[in-house]
Amino acid sequence: MKFNIKEMVRPHLKNIRPYQSNRDVSDKDQSIFLDANENPNGEYRLYPDSNAIKLKSALSIYTGCASAQVFLGNGSDELIDQTIRLFCEPGKDAVLILEPTFGMYRKYAEINNVEVQSVPLNNNFQIETDVFSAAVKRSIAKVLFLCSPNNPTGNCLANIEWCLESFDGIVVVDEAYIEFVPEESVVPLLSKYPNLIVLRTFSKAWGLAGLRLGYGIASEEVATCYNTVHSPYNINAVAQNIALKRLKEKAELYKGIEQTLNEKVRLQSALSDFTFVKKVYPSDTNFILVKFSDAARVYHHLNKNKISTSLRHPEIENCLRITIGNVEENNKLLQILSLYK
Structure with missing residues (x-):
């Protein structure tokens, strides 16, 4: 498809040069650095x-x-913010989101004074192509955010490639939970669609939420834009070192994913047995969306017993989003729910 990234980037950013350190970090153990006013100890x-x-x-x-x-962010949240700041003029441009979805797309658009235009997902939390097409025709959006698997609904979105064909601007696919369903990744589409940007995180399957580390993948031209505007040293040394170590421990990653998926099946089955649970939605992630007869009451009952869940009502009627914990945590959840009246 015809796509010119230079036409999408905000005009005042087109000629900015990236921050460059003059250091040769490849030989830092043999070098003396007296250029950045650092403490000589520690x-x-x-x-x-x-x-x-x-x-x-x-x-x-x-x-x-x-x-x-590849480009990196202090959590994928920073990359969402960078996306909006790179491509959208405050007070003029818009982003398009499909709701219910991850709340940070709307939050960062609002922070940057960029309009948010929304298309509702259907009752199965999927894209209605006719509704989407009609919205795109009316829309001034330069960026489309798709979350797949979607948060808070838990399902992978169908028709993503169709969206790439139908939307002329930047399409961001947030794959924060893709390690739980790697076969659903759109990374193979990058060579076909130059307007595609994929975001990922170390916060979910990798178990490194406390480090705040996310990354994106796009064409080299698009990645260069992100690498040009990011803050100097935005990824700290501890995060870099631990992430490098974890990337060498794929067996541990896959073991953790298998344990989570097994616990998810057990929890879905057990939750379905409660009379006050009206629906347990299918999930491609490490969480499940559950509909209750009265989600707010269940939420407060759990909270009173020191179990935190995410109340999605009223956006998703009478629903809680429940993360899959370890065996002990899930057993405690079921025990406390058994005491609910």
Whole structure:
């Protein structure tokens, strides 16, 4: 498809040069750095590699994409914010979202004074193509955000490639939960659709939410835009080192995913037995959406017993989003629910 990224980037950002450190970090153990006014003592006294070269190389191997296609963020939240700041003029442009979905798309658009236009998903939390087409015809949006698997509904979205064909602007597919259904990834479509950007995170299957580390994959030209505007040293040394270590521990990753998926099946079955549970929705993630007769009462009952869940009512009527915990946590959840009256 014909697509010119330079026409999409905000005009004042087109000629900005990326921050560059003059250091050769590949030989830092043999070098003396007296250029950045750091403390000469301490384990983390030096600034991290501002380009995170080793981490991008490791992610290149993991994703099957070139290192130049990878860009990093302080959590994928930062990349959502960067996307809006890169492509949308405040007070003029808009983003398009399909609701219910991850709330940060709307939040960062509002922070940046960018209009949010919304298309509802159907009762199965899927895209209605005729409704979407009609919305796109009316829309001024430059960026479309798709979350697949979707948060908070838990399902993968169908028709993503159709959306790529139907929408002329930037299409961001947020794959925060893709490790739980890797066969559903749209990364193979990157070579076909230059307007596609894929976002991912280390917060879910990788178990590193406390590090705040996300990454994106796109064409080299698009990735360069992100690598140009990110804050210097936005990925700290601890995050880089731990992520590199985890990327070498794929057996542990897959073991953790298998345990979570097994627990999800058990929890879905057990929850279905409660009379006050009206529906347990299918899930492609590490959480399940559950409809109750009175979600607010169940939520407060759990909260009173020190179990935190996510109340999605009234956006999704009488629903809670429940993360799959470990065996002990899930057993406690079921025990407390058994006491609900």
